[in-house]
Amino acid sequence: MARTQILEASWYDYPRYYDIVFQGYTRQEADFIEAACRKYCPFSVRRFLEPACGSGRLLTTLARRGYQVTGFDLSQPALRYLQRRLARSGLNAETFEAEMSNFRLRRRVDAAYCTISTFRYLLTEQAARDHLRCIAGSLRQGGIYVLGLHLLPLAVDKEDVECWTERRCETIVTVTLRVLRIDRRRRIANVRVCLLVRRGLKELRLRHEFQLRTYTARQFRRLLDSVPSLELCDVYDFRYNIEQPFALNDEMPYRVFVLRRRLPS
Ligand SMILES: C[S@@+](CC[C@H](N)C(=O)[O-])C[C@H]1O[C@@H](n2cnc3c(N)ncnc32)[C@H](O)[C@@H]1O
Known part of the structure; x- marks a missing residue:
């Protein structure tokens, strides 16, 4: 019996199980993040940031591919799991505990990413806007933010x-x-x-x-417009096909936005 x-x-207190649940998405997401960097960054990307990195499935994958990676989360069990995992694989990453809407990096990164609707954990417009401002402040000019979320x-x-x-x-x-x-x-x-x-x-x-x-396409667009330091480059869907950007509308629920910190005009 x-x-x-x-x-x-909280399922985030059980990071191994959480990690197993999403393992099937990791490779495709990491491939897309790299492809987006090649397409939209005017320089070669070496350093990544993942806000709310959780168990670190993407951070570990990108560290294994040779990138310098930084991640933070509010969950102590998730951060401990990630540290053990990095140590076991002989990989390095900077990790720390922080809140998505209020963080600061010691050194700017080339690109950042946040997928599977994690951004939607920010429950108010102010917190969402603060997060985008913190991201813009963490990116070097021309650096991108790959942001995936379900629209309503x-x-x-x-x-x-x-x-x-x-x-x-x-x-x-x-x-x-x-x-x-x-x-x-x-x-x-x-x-x-x-x-x-x-x-x-x-x-x-x-x-x-x-x-x-929740966000409709229009609500998300309005939020983006309130953070002028980030420009919208393109929008993709769950297929993560870098050759196929879409118009922003409410038809496909999962959208992947590629935002870029504006270059000085
Ligand atoms: C859906 S998981 C995503 C984890 C990881 N980014 C991934 O793709 O596997 C959401 C994560 O967001 C974290 N989180 C939720 N709200 C947060 C906040 N306000 N600041 C920082 N982390 C937060 C949770 O602890 C959890 O690890």
């Missing part, structure tokens, strides 16, 4: 659920992400994540509820 443990906890579709399905399973060695993790409610006036989505982790006869069930800010 399986031994089951049930927890109400004009019509929301009654049942907005995603479920998938990933495996690493003996550990099998099934994740179910459910949008419970969307308050369009306050621009807040309530989301529930359920993890089912199986390892041999042991089973862990974890439930975590959190909020994300």
Whole structure:
């Protein structure tokens, strides 16, 4: 009989399971970030920043590809997991605890990135704008910010659920992400994540509820316009095809924005 443990906890306190859930996206995202740097940066990129880096799946991948990487997060367990992982692989990264809407780097980076809607954890317009300003202040001129987030579709399905399973060695993790409610006036989505982790006869069930800010294409565009130090270069979708930018509209929910710190005119 399986031994089951049930927890109400933040899934970021279990970075290994979180990391397994998103491992399938990592290579394609890292390839796209590199391709965007080649296409939009007027110099060769050596240094990256990842705000809210979590378990560091992207940071570690880019460090392994020879880049200098810096990442920060609010979660201590995630940062400890990342440090152990870097040490095990003989890699280096600068990591620290900080808040996405209020941080400062000692040295500017060439490029930064933040995907899978992490930006939406900033729940107010002010926090989102402060974040973009901090990013602009952390980039050298001409440096880019690759920012991926789900926009709010004009019509929301009654049942907005995603479920998938990933495996690493003996550990099998099934994740179910459910949008419970969307308050369009306050621009807040309530989301529930359920993890089912199986390892041999042991089973862990974890439930975590959190909020994300919502954006329509127009709301996001307005936010960008309020940070003139960043210009919008192009917009992509979940296929991460650098040859195929799209117009910004509400049709495709997941969008990847390539922003650039303006060069002096
Ligand atoms: C969806 S995970 C993304 C992790 C990583 N960027 C990735 O792509 O795998 C969101 C991360 O954001 C962090 N986070 C949430 N709000 C934050 C904030 N205001 N400042 C810094 N980190 C934050 C969480 O601790 C978590 O590690």
